[in-house]
Amino acid sequence: MKILTVVGARPQFIKCAPVSRALRKEHEEVLVHTGQHYDREMSDLFFEELRIPRPDYNLGIGSGTHGHQTGAMLAGIEDLILKEEPNCVLVYGDTNSTLAGALAAAKLHVPVAHVEAGLRSFDRRMPEEINRVLTDHCSDLLLAPTETAVENLAREGITGGVHLTGDVMVDALLDNAELARRSSLLDDLGLTTREYRLATVHRAENTDDPTKLTAIVRALTEIGNVVLPCHPRTEKMLKGFGLWEEANEGVRIISPVGYLEMLALEADAAQILTDSGGVQKEAYVLGVPCITMRESTEWVETVQDGWNVLVGSDWQEIVRAAREFVPESGRSDLFGKGDAAVKIVQAVQSFI
The missing domain is CATH 3.40.50.2000 (Glycogen Phosphorylase B;)
Incomplete structure (x- = not known):
């Protein structure tokens, strides 16, 4: 199985780290960095700290208006999909990189898997909300972090291909808690x-x-x-x-x-x-x-x-x-127990 993963911003680097490790145990991953976050503090440092493999491709898109940035990413990712011929394109979160990766794959009839599917702020003034909704509606696998996310998708008529996986940021936090304590x-x-x-x-x-x-x-x-x-x-x-x-x-x-x-x-x-x-x-x-x-x-x-x-x-x-403000209650495992990466890889593998 060959997966083309698209990342571009700090939160996506964090999310992809545990998934990439789980994926590469048995499968091939082609990692594409769009360059949305491009300076050392917002990009390179995260790859080093999180032990993420260096990107196979860096599109170097950089900053720009939403339309210009997304369009440039769309063209670059499309070229790489045609070149690499992956079984699936994996996207994370709600950035312009997310939407560009999903659209490029969907238009080429390559399955799309969306990590963090189903999130909704219900505020369409946020560009991230537009990205989330559009990405979910052109994805084949919707990898939801919470029960609420699953319910949001169902209200929009999306029930096929939905998997409750938990949140990969919990995986990343647990993986790195000890190292963080040494700071x-x-x-x-x-x-x-x-x-x-x-x-x-x-x-x-x-x-x-x-x-x-x-x-x-x-x-x-x-x-x-x-x-x-x-x-x-x-x-x-x-x-x-x-x-x-x-x-x-x-x-x-x-x-x-x-x-x-x-x-x-x-x-x-x-x-x-x-x-x-x-x-x-x-x-x-x-x-x-x-x-x-x-x-x-x-x-x-x-x-x-x-x-x-x-x-x-x-x-x-x-x-x-x-x-x-003082919290009045305890916390629960809303976001899972730290095994989301394994569940995501299993869901993608089963689908392919």
Whole structure:
């Protein structure tokens, strides 16, 4: 069995690591990196830390508008499918790389397997939501991480080819927890366990809106003792809107960190404030209260279970949640037990 795997962004590198290891025990994998995340902190470092094989192809697409980026990826991936003739194309998540890989394969009548199928924020203003829906509707295998995801697919009339696998990010977290604990980052930064808050901000809906970004900076400054690994996009927009100096005065801004260092920061934080989907989920698995600076989330289970609260970009709501939000219940195995990669490979193998 020959699988062509398409990745392009940091969360996809994390997800593909355990699946790639499980897949390559018995099968051939052709790994394609679209180049959507292309600097060392957002790309190369993750391949090294997660022990992911070097990509067989790097399309080097880089940044650009959604249409330009997706179109360039679509053309590049189509050429590689024709060249490699895989039995299946495997895509992850909800990025432009995901949609391009799925469309290229579907139009060439090559089966598509979508890892993290069925997620819905029900907010069509998010480009990720468009990518999720379209990818699911042209996939042959829908590898759902949760029961809620399976139910979402059924409501859209998708029942064939659906498999409840659990979430591969749990596999990755469990695989790397011990290595993350050895990180010296907290000592290097002079941080004390449970005495700091961790923030991440990178969604276009927040970074590209000066009103929202200003409110978030104000809130993080008001809260105090916040560490912010700064995404390159966020740094660019903070500087562009004249917020960089204000942010640096009130927030501990550090350079982007690798996966292991991020896990270490997450695990020892008192709270996490984020607009990232993956970080919401990691916070839940690690047992850290999460405040999500968005109006909606694809990980509704974390909110329903009482470990995540949605506050949007209103600075007063963000500050209030940081001061008052305390989970009232325990956690369950919402995202599986860490065997999702094996289930994904078995599902693909059975289908082929």
